[in-house]
Amino acid sequence: MAGRQAKFNQHVLVDTTPLPADIPPVTEIGASSAPLLSASFFIGARCRAYNDDFMQCKTEKPGRAELDCLQEGRRVTRCAKSVVEDINKHCLEEFRLHWTCLDKNNQQLWQCRPAEWKLNKCVFDNLKLEKTIPGAPPNETPVHLRKHQKYAHRGP
Amino acid sequence: MPQDLPPSGGYGPVQYKRNLPARGFRPAVMLFGVAGIVTYGFWTLGKGIREHNELAREKLWSRIHLIPLLTAEEDRDLARRHYADLARERKLLGSETSAYNSDRYVRPTFAIAPNSVTK
Numbered sequence: 001m002a003g004r005q006a007k008f009n010q011h012v013l014v015d016t017t018p019l020p021a022d023i024p025p026v027t028e029i030g031a032s033s034a035p036l037l038s039a040s041f042f043i044g045a046r047c048r049a050y051n052d053d054f055m056q057c058k059t060e061k062p063g064r065a066e067l068d069c070l071q072e073g074r075r076v077t078r079c080a081k082s083v084v085e086d087i088n089k090h091c092l093e094e095f096r097l098h099w100t101c102l103d104k105n106n107q108q109l110w111q112c113r114p115a116e117w118k119l120n121k122c123v124f125d126n127l128k129l130e131k132t133i134p135g136a137p138p139n140e141t142p143v144h145l146r147k148h149q150k151y152a153h154r155g156p
Numbered sequence: 157m158p159q160d161l162p163p164s165g166g167y168g169p170v171q172y173k174r175n176l177p178a179r180g181f182r183p184a185v186m187l188f189g190v191a192g193i194v195t196y197g198f199w200t201l202g203k204g205i206r207e208h209n210e211l212a213r214e215k216l217w218s219r220i221h222l223i224p225l226l227t228a229e230e231d232r233d234l235a236r237r238h239y240a241d242l243a244r245e246r247k248l249l250g251s252e253t254s255a256y257n258s259d260r261y262v263r264p265t266f267a268i269a270p271n272s273v274t275k
Contacts, residue, residue, distance in 0.1 A: 015267070017240035019232070028229055036222055044221030051224040058227070063260030066231045067238065073228030080225045109218070110211055133214050143210035150207050 026074045029081055037107055038099040038116075039084055041131040042123055047079035083129070090126035094119040110149045113156055120144075234263065244268070 019025065029036070036043075044051070054072040058065040087095050098115040105111035123129050136142050149156055180186065238261065245252055256262055 015237055015240055017236065017243070019236045020239050020243075023235075026232070029225060036225075037218055040218040040221045043225065044217070047221075047224075051221065054224045054228060063258070066234050066261045069228075070232065070235060073224075073231055076224045076228045109214060133210075133217055135213060135217075136210060140210075143207060143214055146207075150204055151211070 023070060024074065026077050027081060029077060029084065031084055034099040034103040034107060035084070035095070037109075038095060038102055038119065039087055041133075042087065042127070042129040043080045043083045045129040045131070046083050046127075047076065050075045050079045083127075086127050087123060091119060091122035094122045108151075109144070110151050111153060113144065113149055113152070116144060234261075237264075237267075241268070 031039075050072070054069060054076045057069040057072045061068045094115070098112055098119045101112035101115045102109070109116070120131055131144060133142055133144070147156055181189070241264065242252060
């Protein structure tokens, strides 16, 4: 399929044949963009190795990656799924607060810092995952921890 | 008839200079004041740009952490459709014939719509 799913005016005509039985099934992540954005740095913190493995596989097998990297892809999805499930288990309230805020604010991270600080603290206390931005200047406060956000419409 | 003559002692001085009050600060003070305001503005602008760069870095890395996940999901979907296509072809033609002279995976340009509504 090119780009988007096949859709006709009258009916939804999608090929629903499942994967062959010799390929193990995996539960998809099943989260929309705002929760994924909210959890992205924790996914990165826990699943960095799996992600790098998958991307290396994609690079090393040009043209065959869609079919040959399914195993690495399943690992990536399982790891990300575990992060989202853990956050749901321990920090559901803070998580919801943050991603609804992101949804309401055009998914601009700097509009939702108070909710993000609460989520980061809860996730660090329970899951020991910390948000770090790679490549940030070492002598400055990381941008997500600054008390005054220059571009926020209201609040810090 | 006596002629008109200047008054005794001569005329008073003629005012040919403008008599406007010199308002505001001295020019040098104005110059340095404006320079200070502009410097402060550019300093603030620089800080804003730095913060903007950091926010862009944050957004970029949040996406980088998600890309393998999203790619994996899409790849599974493509593989599922590909294998379904191959199975359909085997069932209909009894053989697998690739249109391409390579074993690379090619994203199909056209999708085969099923006879009946499947969903």
